[in-house]
Amino acid sequence: MAPTFLGKLSQPSGSMVNNIEDAYRTLEAYLSQSKYLAGPEMTIADISAVATVCGLDGLHPIDKKRYPNTRQWLINMSSKPFYRKCNAQGNEMLISLLKSSMENNKLKDKKAKL
Incomplete structure (x- = not known):
């Protein structure tokens, strides 16, 4: 983010x-084994990761064909009340x-090149 805000990216x-x-790819590997990152129940790992993954997805969207479990996990996590309250707007x-x-x-x- 810093290079972007400093005008370099x-x-x-x-x-x-x-x-x-x-x-x-790493997320997909974990999520191919279970619904959540650390097993069948949501944990702090999922809550922590979703804040980063949703930002990455906004800049470089998750390809649902290559990473179907990751896409579904993000949809699932994004529908949780805590996410909508604490993360969605930010x-x-x-x-x-x-x-x-x-x-x-x-x-x-472009202007600099002119």
């Missing part, structure tokens, strides 16, 4: 996308701010 870099894809604001900052950075880059 206009889109996720290739290495960032690779890291996000690695995270999705996540939407963060994603919106990041995307608009990236667009502004693209415009600055």
